[in-house]
Amino acid sequence: MKAIAYQEFGTTAVLQTVEQTKPTIKADQVLVRVKAFSINPMDWKIRKGEMTLMSGSKFPKLTGADFAGIIEEIGTSVIGIKKGDEVFGVVKNMMKEGASAEYVAITSSLVWKKPANISFAQAASIPVVGTAAVTALEKMGNIGSQTNILVNGATGGFGMFLLQLLKQRGAQVTAVASTKGAEFAKKWGANSVIDYTKEDVLSQKATYDIVIDLSGKMGYKTAKQVMKPKARFLNPTPKPIEIPISFFSNLFTSKKHIIVLSSPSTKYTDVLLSAVKNGLQIEVNKVFPFAQYKEAYDYAEQGGYIGKVVVEIN
Numbered sequence: 001m002k003a004i005a006y007q008e009f010g011t012t013a014v015l016q017t018v019e020q021t022k023p024t025i026k027a028d029q030v031l032v033r034v035k036a037f038s039i040n041p042m043d044w045k046i047r048k049g050e051m052t053l054m055s056g057s058k059f060p061k062l063t064g065a066d067f068a069g070i071i072e073e074i075g076t077s078v079i080g081i082k083k084g085d086e087v088f089g090v091v092k093n094m095m096k097e098g099a100s101a102e103y104v105a106i107t108s109s110l111v112w113k114k115p116a117n118i119s120f121a122q123a124a125s126i127p128v129v130g131t132a133a134v135t136a137l138e139k140m141g142n143i144g145s146q147t148n149i150l151v152n153g154a155t156g157g158f159g160m161f162l163l164q165l166l167k168q169r170g171a172q173v174t175a176v177a178s179t180k181g182a183e184f185a186k187k188w189g190a191n192s193v194i195d196y197t198k199e200d201v202l203s204q205k206a207t208y209d210i211v212i213d214l215s216g217k218m219g220y221k222t223a224k225q226v227m228k229p230k231a232r233f234l235n236p237t238p239k240p241i242e243i244p245i246s247f248f249s250n251l252f253t254s255k256k257h258i259i260v261l262s263s264p265s266t267k268y269t270d271v272l273l274s275a276v277k278n279g280l281q282i283e284v285n286k287v288f289p290f291a292q293y294k295e296a297y298d299y300a301e302q303g304g305y306i307g308k309v310v311v312e313i314n
């Protein structure tokens, strides 16, 4: 089978199409014929050697975490899924495994039935950023119509899920997005939008109960300027050193620095599937054919698009 792998850290130039043997499954696994996998910023951060503490430096490495496809085989102890079912899922260890291949062998607990009203490309967009959005919601604590939330970097994959989940909870959301993102941010539930290409969120007078930075560019120190005295800053892109530092500094400051690290499971996917049933929209900005996966990764890394970028395999 075809798969994407790399033998050294670097740009998309290191990505190669390789021939691998089709995986065999264990009793608790299923074999999925992959129809689509989505691209996440984590893919290039790992590929560029920016996450070696977690990814290690052993090669070859595969890439891509979340996928959608059709069940081809089921393990002897698997229940609830059968051959031919349309599913979506995520690899168990996102730092060391990859879904960018024609077939993926995966534990059945990380595969869920695809709703009939969404495409494979949309389903492959759910697990990583959807789980991160639900995890962020958990870290926000009790939120309601009086909670003012700033979502910085609101129209990528993570923001797309988060804005719509926040709307379902009735929070007052200010989204920071590019000019073309504004329309989507409003459609997904933001009460107001700040265009970061024209205005500086820090120069506004408003302060917030919760600030979450999805751009990776704001940081806790900067965010403090727009946080209310007892506000929370949610950080899904922490530098390793920030994890212990935030823990200790939170003991002494009322403005909390909260690290968001997510891990997909049925608990989170159930929330997401219910939201999809209730109308949550999944915007896939562009779908690339497998032969153009390098272009897909370059396009995604460059930014400037709304929602998700997906690669399809025929």
Ligand SMILES: NC(=O)c1ccc[n+]([C@@H]2O[C@H](COP(=O)([O-])OP(=O)(O)OC[C@H]3O[C@@H](n4cnc5c(N)ncnc54)[C@H](OP(=O)(O)O)[C@@H]3O)[C@@H](O)[C@H]2O)c1
Residues within 6 Å of the ligand: 040, 041, 042, 128, 129, 132, 152, 153, 154, 155, 156, 157, 158, 159, 176, 177, 178, 181, 196, 214, 215, 216, 217, 235, 236, 237, 260, 261, 262, 263, 303, 304, 305, 307
């Ligand atoms: N901790 C976890 O468990 C976890 C899980 C999933 C994702 N993440 C991380 O969360 C981050 C967001 O994920 P994602 O998939 O949504 O990434 P993404 O699709 O690349 O979205 C990032 C967003 O930030 C915006 N942005 C860029 N520069 C900005 C600026 N100066 N001010 C405001 N917004 C700006 C981008 O808008 P334009 O493209 O229009 O410029 C884009 O909409 C990534 O760093 C990802 O690695 C963490």
